[in-house]
Amino acid sequence: MGIEGMVIVRFVVNTDGSIQDIELVRTIGGGCDELAMEVIQNSPNWNPGKIGGRTVRSRMTMPIRFRLN
Known part of the structure; x- marks a missing residue:
């Protein structure tokens, strides 16, 4: 039986x-x-968020789906 779900x-x-x-x-x-x-740790740099043309820090939430047999 495999593993299936979302982290x-x-x-x-x-x-x-x-x-x-x-x-x-x-x-x-x-x-x-x-x-x-x-x-996520090994991903290349992301495009930062912008508000009113100004670059800002932003919090992201990312679902990653796994289906392993």
């Missing part, structure tokens, strides 16, 4: 596009939680 990861995108404060909101176990965090 939800929350993190902050800084004004330079770097990522920090990564946390798990929903977990499913089986190594998927750690893998989801690793994917």
Whole structure:
């Protein structure tokens, strides 16, 4: 029997596009939680948020679906 479900990861995108404060909101176990965090940690810089043309820090919540047989 495989693992299936969604891990939800929350993190902050800084004004330079770097990522920090990564946390798990929903977990499913089986190594998927750690893998989801690793994917976010190792991702290239993101485009930072903007308000009124000004770059700002923003909090993101990302669902990552797993289906392992």
